[in-house]
Amino acid sequence: MIGDFLDEAIIKVQAGKGGDGAISFRREKYVEKGGPDGGDGGDGGSIIIKSTLNKNTLIDFKYKKIFKAANGENGKNKKRFGKSGKNLIIEVPVGTCVYDQENNALIADMKHPEQYVVVAVGGKGGRGNAKFATSTLQVPQIAEKGIKGESKTLKLVLKIVADVGLIGYPNVGKSTLISKISEAKVEIADYPFTTITPNLGVVKLKDNTSFVVADIPGLIEGAHLGKGLGDKFLRHVERCLAIVHIIDISGLEREDPVEDYYAIRKELESFSYVLSQKKELIVANKMDTVEKEELERKLSDFKSRTGKEIFPISAYTGENINIFIERVWDLMKQEKIALQKNLERKLKKFEKPKLKITPVKFEPDSHFRINIVKLGEEVFEVAGESVEKLLARYDINQKDSRLLILDTLEKNGLTKILMESGVKEGDTVYIGDFAFEYIPD
C-alpha cells in the first residue's frame, strides 16, 4: 500500500438471515380457536457489489472489512409477513475483480461502470403456520425457521481499465509521455521510481474518439522476483488492448537499448502469457538527446538485432508525438471500433419481445452469479461467466430454450437484481444477443 492507493483488499460479507415463520391462531369474539394465521418471515437482505467510476482505489476497505445485510423480519399474526431485509450495496472502483477467497474462484470481473453482482444471497424467510393448514391438520403447530444468509470472504483485486499501457525501465519517460499526450497531472523527475502508483490519462483524437492510457511504475530486471517495486503493477496493464514499450535511446542511463528491450520483455513473459501476447509498439524516447546520425545508427542496430521496428520520439520536445498517437491508435482501432459498434447496436431502439418471467421457486445455486451491466440510459445487460455458460449450452433464439434460460436466471434471483440495478418498465434488457423489453410483474 502506497499513499492512498490500495489495489488489493480482503473483506467479509454476511447476507441477512431469513425471518422465522409465525405460529399463531385467529382470535375472534365468540370463536374459541380460529384457524392458523401465522405469517411468513421476510427474506434476508443480499450483499451486492456495484462498480462505480467515482472511485479509483480500494482504500475504503483498509479499515472497514466486515459488511452485513439486514435480516428479514419474523412473520406475525393475522397472516402478516415479516419485511424483507434491505440489500447492502458495496461500491468498488471499475476494474475490480472479486474472488472467493476460499477457492480463489473469480466471482465477478467488474470491468464496466455500473455493474451489479450479488455476492452473497440473503436467506429465505420461513413459512408461517397459515401455510401448513390442510383438511387433516387444522391446528398446525408448525412454522419454518428462516435460513441463514450466505457468508463469504472475498478478495478484491483492482486492475485498472485502460486501452494502452506504458511500460519500461524507470526514468525512460513514461510519465513525461502521458502528460504530453493527455491531461493527466503526474509527477516527473530524473530519479528512478518517481511513479509509485498507476496514472490514467485520456488521449483525445480528432473525430471525437479517445483512448485511455495507463502509466505505471517502472520495471527493472528481476521485477517478477520482487526487485524494485516488483511486477505487481503489471496487472494494471493486463487488460489493455496494446502496450507501448518505451526505451531510453539517450544511452545516458543504460548503454544498450536491445538489452533493455529483452530484459523488460522477460519480465512481461514471467508475469503472464496474456501480457506477453499483447500488441506492442516499441518507441525510442529522448531522441532529442542524440545527434541525427547517431540516432539512425541506433535505430537500425535495434532493427537488425531484434527484427523489430522502433519508433523515435521525444516526450520532452514533442517531436513525432502526433505520429506516435496515430500509430498507437492504429494498433487498437479495429478492436475499439468493433466494441463501440456493438454497444451502439445494443443502444438502438427497436421493438423487442416483452421480458415476462414466470416466478419460479427461488433456489440459488451458490456458484451461479448474475452480473447486471448498465450499457446506457435504459439499456441493461445480463452478463457474467455463469450466464455465458448457460447461453453457450442453450440457444436463446429457440422458444423453449429461452424459457429454460429465463427460469434458471430467475431461480438465481434475476428480477431481484434487475430491480436493484435500477431497471424500469420499458427498459431494454439484453440476455446474450437477445433483447427484451422489461415489464415488471
Ligand SMILES: Nc1nc2c(ncn2[C@@H]2O[C@H](COP(=O)(O)OP(=O)(O)OP(=O)(O)O)[C@@H](O)[C@H]2O)c(=O)[nH]1
Ligand atoms: N531529454 C529528454 N528528457 C526526457 C524525455 N522524456 C523524459 N525525460 C526526462 O527523463 C526523466 C524521467 O522522466 P519520467 O517521465 O519521470 O520517467 P518515468 O519513466 O515515468 O520514470 P519512473 O516513474 O521512475 O518509472 C525526467 O527528468 C524527464 O524530464 C525526453 O524525451 N527527452
Ligand SMILES: [Mg+2]
Ligand atoms: Mg513515472
